[in-house]
Amino acid sequence: MRALVFTAPGKAEVLAVTAPVAAAGQVVVDVERVGVCGTDMELFSGEMSYFGSGGSTYPLRPGHEWCGVVSAVGDGVDEGWIGRRVTGDTMVGCGHCRRCESGRHWVCADRHELGITDGLPGALAEQVAVPAAFLHRLPGAVGATLGAMVEPGGNALRCVDAAGVAAKERLLVLGTGTIGLLVALFARARGVEVHLIGKTPHDLELPRSMGFTDAWTRDTLPAVPWDGIVDASTGHEMPALALDLVEPGRRVVYIGLSVPPSLIDTRALVLKDVTAVGILGASAGLAGAIDAYANGSVDPRPLVAGTVSLDELAGVLAGHHRPPGAGPKIHVDPRL
Structure with missing residues (x-):
């Protein structure tokens, strides 16, 4: 499949990579939309502090503001997820430490951050593998643009x-x-x-x-x-x-x-x-954000300047061009 890869500071390429297979406890999602945020820009430039601490290394596959449709499930995962539109938590805790067991998995010392730290490749790709325990279902009223705005x-x-x-x-x-x-x-x-x-x-x-x-x-x-x-x-x-x-x-x-x-x-x-x-991470706010978007009390769509392809995104990151809209957020449709 095609995926955006940061290969070195200031360098982004769309490469052919091995498509994910759902391991035990995981699902594979066909990605509909992905948002690009300041963290992605720091990963692209090399300014992200995780490079200094060893949490992130190049090459890196970014993308943590996403939505899509579950297309496959691994062992131990309910097959009812297949065909569901979902988004997911960026912060994936170990599940068994004191912090995870107390409901603070987003500050787990052994957490993976999807598309940010090593261990879980991100969603700026045609597909992404995600632990099923960290999924959130999206109602019909939350389309692709809103779905990719759930994490922020x-x-x-x-x-x-x-x-x-x-x-x-x-x-x-x-x-x-x-x-x-x-x-x-x-x-x-x-x-x-x-x-x-x-x-x-x-x-x-x-x-x-x-x-x-x-x-x-x-x-x-x-x-x-x-x-x-x-x-x-x-x-x-x-x-x-x-x-x-x-x-x-x-x-x-x-x-x-x-x-x-x-x-x-x-x-x-x-x-x-x-x-x-x-405040670190959206974990405890994801369900509330989905509800607010679904009931119409909050509409973040004016914040999205436009949607580009994976190929176009490399140029956007390099500052060569950007969508014409006034909003600060850029979205990517990996299917384009």
Whole structure:
């Protein structure tokens, strides 16, 4: 089958690779759609920290935001999965350690991250093998575009839950990329007053077109109390800004990562009695994201700039071209 392979930093090729066979406990999925995210860009460039720790090596097959149809099952897997449209958890824990047994498999020390770390090739291919225990069924209302947005949506939903803001309270989201805008969508669906910060006035055009009129740059941000803050940016100075702006006794949620280390003053954290929460992975938010997409309370489709083929994606990653849409997310259809 055909698959996208990162062969070295800055190099991506579509290669003929061996098609997956469902091992015991696994299914094979015919891939319909895959999203490309910042993690994939870091894997492509070689900046991903997992290369330094040995968790990821080249050649690497990426793709962890996906959906498709189950076409084969391995030993011990219910054949009822065949023909089901599904997506799956990126974080695949060992299943028997203390963290997995307590329901925190996404921080398992021996986890595999599909399409990110070594051990589970990703979904930017015609087919992908996935452990059946980590599948989520997709209802008919969740088509290919929505299905490939479940993984980032799960991350965003976890951020909104962690921020602890109620209807009519005020949430500030730092960053207008995919995760920032998804956080805004999930929070708005709960009746929260959502504000966003972008780097430039141009960054505010898409959120405003989606109905988020309270979109600002740092220079224009109003001086009002913020009941919760989600930092979905990549600026190394933004975590400290979030801590400075949030109301005492409330919560700051960190999901964005900067390349250089970012610092906060823990004296401010203590003296303001602020709770800081880090979010890694969508696992606990996947089911809720599927439900929100299915019932129409959240529609992330305006975030998708367009859909390309595997062959076109290599050029997109190299910066030669990109789909014409305004959204930050690029999707891939491996069948094209």
